[in-house]
Amino acid sequence: MVVDVSLMFILIQSIVVFLILLVISFAVPKLQPLLYMSIFFFYLLYLLSTIIFPFGKKFAKIFEALPDPFAKLLIGSAILFFVSELIAKHMEEAGYGSLAALAHFSVKVAILTLWITQTTTLIEILSTLITK
Secondary structure, three states: OHHHHHHHHHHHHHHHHHHHHHHHHHHOOOOHHHHHHHHHHHHHHHHHHHHHHHHHHHHHHHOOOOOHHHHHHHHHHHHHHHHHHHHHHHHHHOOOHHHHHHHHHHHHHHHHHHOHHHHHHHHHHHHHHHHO
């Protein structure tokens, strides 16, 4: 029941943020892009800390039986990719499409570097199996 109440509270907060953005767009149209961007990032940080990260921790506990780094790497990679996609879409809507693509690409490379040690180990195991 606590989860349902907190999710309803976050939904109400989302509606309030939307209404604030509407008021800003009518009251101060020249400052609207700056205020929209700052509210977007504050709200994204809030949602990450209240919903996404706790969900990731609970989800990681489900997969504790898997070898140690894989579940955490999968969940962390998915969260990083999702956040990167949100930010890239936000930047693209603001008119910075090339910068958004570059930022999204750099996050993809960062995710790949997180997996380098596991991939190297897997390649070594596969190569010893193939050569024997």
